[in-house]
Amino acid sequence: MMNPPSPFLILSSVALWSCFVLGGAAALVGGNSPGASGGHRPQLSLAVPSSFIDLTLETATATATATATAPISFFSLVPALPPFQITIRDGNFTDIEGLDPTITWQNSALLSNDVAVQYGIDLSARTTNLASLPRRIWGRASRVFLDRYALSTRLELDFEYPDRIDFEVDGEDGDNDMKVRIIGSARNPAAAGGGGGGGRDRGPIRTVVAPPRVGFAEFTKGFDNGGNRVTVNPRYDVERSRADVVVTYDADDTLIRVTASRHDQVVTISQKLNDDNVISPTIGRDGSLSLAWDRKLGDDMSVRTTLNPNRSVDVEWRDAAWTANVNFPMDDNDMRGATVHIKRDIKF
Secondary structure (H helix, E strand, O other): OOOOOOHHHHHHHHHHHHHHHHOOHHHHHHOOOOOOOOOOOOEEEEEEEEOOOOOOEOOEOOOOOOOOEOOOOOOOOOOOOOOEEEEEOOOOOOOHHHEOOEEEEEEEEEOOOOOEEEEEEEEEOOOOOHHHOEEEEEEEEEEEEOOOEEEEEEEEEEOOOOOEEEEEEEEEEOOOOEEEEEEEEEEOOOOOOOOOOOOOOOOOOOOOOOOOEEEEEEEEEEEEEOOEEEEEEEEEEOOOOEEEEEEEEEEOOEEEEEEEEOOOEEEEEEEEOOOOEEEEEEEEOOOOEEEEEEEEEEOOEEEEEEEEOOOEEEEEEEEOOEEEEEEEEOHHHOOOOOEEEEEEOOEO
């Protein structure tokens, strides 16, 4: 079995490739200038899902998630205070096998040629399988040209698929109000290798790297129409061979969004009633209808209720650091399938 590539090898490849696209590989030589990391400190987070906690709510099957962000300094080697996350799920576990800790580390730097670099890695330290330590590694490089054009490239490697690198390229022209985004994948050169030889010496192994594959592309153009804003956003899903276009019209208290494809058209009209209430009906070509109501209850407090007739009612309640999501299915008037998700962020 082929061993996964070293995380540090992939991280180096990500940084080199991204900086080459945005400013040339020579930019890495000057990355240790005094302004290379001004104000950016590495961050470390530890996520521990506490699956062994049993949670029961009356008349509903509930799933609760509590997220706590607590700054903890790990020695003097990590100047940033890492967030600590705890997840509570429904279930009953009698030992520590339910623990699934995740460590996330990320950092950023500004190189001497004005290339902003971000990179990070997600690690898994399951109590039952320490061999599954690396999960995901990523890097992003961004640069602004001529105070007008912005280009950003992101590479990501999922260790479940070590032979593939996902990429995302974003470009923007601020003066002309245009944006473009391309998402795809490419074969990982570090994971590409020769196969078995059946006992014969076939000479030097030559690795053929396939060209990158584009999976999704979109373009957005904005216009000003008498003080109102219009955007046109054509999109194309290459893998599914599906194309559509999203057109928005923003006129003060009214926002109209039309999503049209060859087989379906959906219209959403968001109307601001006052400073605290917004209603948004959505109508589909097939006759489907949904209604969303956003209500502001105060500072950092809001409720969004979405009614899907004959299907479900979804409620999202935000109260500062608290977020609660409730889903009520409406099939045959049976409420026993209701689910509740609760999340809490605590910052010290």
